[in-house]
Amino acid sequence: MSLDPGPNISMPNPLIKIRPPKGWAALRLGDLVEFRDLLVALAGRDIKLRYKQTLLGVAWVVLQPLLAAGIFTFVFGVIAGMKSTGPSYFAFSFAGLLGWTAFSSTLSKASASMVGNAHLVSKVYFPRLVLPLSTLGSTLLDFAVSLLVMALLLVVYRTVPSAAVLLLPLWLGAILCLALGLGLAAAALTVSYRDVQYILPVIIPFLMYASPVAYEVTAAPEHVRFVLYLNPMTALLEGLRWSLLGGNPAGMVPPTAGWLVYSLAFALLFLAAGAIVFKRMERRFADVI
């Protein structure tokens, strides 16, 4: 007579396994999908909070880029007499600023996102990548509104964009990848070293002058252009502007395929590197922040 061992009791797979960190962390993008509602909620919070207690409210979304382009037109177009292709210097710099603002606002918001939400990081679990990613919401909204203003400008200047306008998402996507990659690394570094918060406001304007926002590459002497194109933002901004204003008979030229590939590769590389740095440092956030 033998004892019936009974049904085999098997341990169900745990939903969550917590283990000490080892080596390089996996990106676990699946977690981001699970927390997509949080991503949306945080992006919504940032958008709602932006223009609270302002007199002009949402009008700032339109006014900011217009004012900036106006100042550029006055300083570079009128005083410095800079030449530009396209319908007018104002439309030219507005298009440049459109791309540049997407870059700089992604970089500065993403880099501040960890420290700015320190209380969340130390009290609640969620994939930390949600915080920098959620900053994209308000940046994209700004971009969309500016794009509408741009469309109005095109109407005003009687410019019909060519089919190149369909490439717009490519330029924007690459610019965001580049900025987010840098922003992720900066956000992770800021957790331990607050210096980053002070360096960035100095570096960002510098980068702007190193990128063709107020000028176009062809305005530079031939032998300098190579150096300008080393900056991955150069080809992307030129491409963006060509997409928007290239329909003008005055015509501007898109960046060469070589520089385009270079910049796109750079953008993806930055994004991957930033994400890896972020994940690598992520585990210490709650203890250090």
Added chain:
Amino acid sequence: MSLSDIAISVRGLGKAYTIRHAATRAPTTLAEAMLERIRHPLGRTQEREEFWALRDVSFDVKRGEVVGVIGRNGAGKSTLLKVLSRITEPTTGEVDLYGRVGSLLEVGTGFHQELTGRENIFLNGAILGMTRAEIRREFDAIVDFSGVEKFLDTPVKRYSSGMYVRLAFAVAAHLRSEILIVDEVLAVGDAEFQGKCLGKMKEVAGLGRTVFLVSHRLDFVIDLCSKGFLVRDGQLAFLGPARESVIRYTETATLVPADAPSVDSYRRRRRSVGVVDIVAVDIDGSGVPTSVQVLIHIDVHCATAEIVCLLSVISTTGVTAFSVSSMDYGPPLSMSRGRHTIRIGIPTESLLPDSYVMDVRIAPNTSALAWDALEQYPMITVYPHSRTPRTWFDRPGRLVVGGVQWAMEPDS
């Protein structure tokens, strides 16, 4: 126990923090960190010491159990909760959680002052891990529980602190995760709301969900929990019936003075009157175990001041355990210009287990208007001790045991 009944399984869990010695402060700026690297290019740059907040903790919690975690401050309770809720990663060991985890380490995390109650419900729910659909489903119940429906579209910065806490707890109370991890959050709001929270927690536990909660209120632990989890020096000292864990705990713990924070954030007035200022307060519990010394350091700015000092000891529920005035014990304290210390010895043997804060007033002899006053300044936490009557755990809500003498003798 069938293995499939397990909700939380922990094996050999340890969490070490690196502490650097005061002389070799951690680099807090990039420049310092780089300099440090340049000076010591190879690896370890500083004298470090590992501090194990948790060490070799192993246990299982069955589905539907309500576990109350007790232990002194610094025993590792919060670290354990942070590891279980994945906020910080363990140094050693393994944790398996069989179910969705909701953690509530603080009431109202992520609430934003500028947003309305409605907006905050959605934001806070998302932060706690609820999906938008879940929040929408629970929305009416949340609003109903909080009792702030009239103010749903008012920014929460205009809420009273009571309303704020009620709304925040209401969101958390409607988390639908199988495992709920809760830190000392029941001790918020007024007595009525606390009762409501307690009821909600019981309801949650009744639904077969697993709850892992930290509380200093041992009466709550006995009332609410099926198991007690006693943590001592980062290790699991006891896991068993709640009442027994409380009794074991009370055999070892007594009282801990608060670590004297800066007085500035507890000061009632905004500007110095310029006569007498409280500059610091120390709580010294190192003498006899049945009393603490409250040391109030003051600056007298005039030639002489006739001072009356008042001190009230207040429990977490806001009840004044007792008040003393220097006038009760003699004439006003006469003090000349300069720094002085007022030392008050407070007997604590009659205080029942709780965390106590104190109100301090330094007033002139002749007027009721205070020169300086502190409110809600942290004083001591009295842990249950062997003199605490066992029956207290069944009838909480009182403050002072007192030296009551009972005798029964026949009248002949």
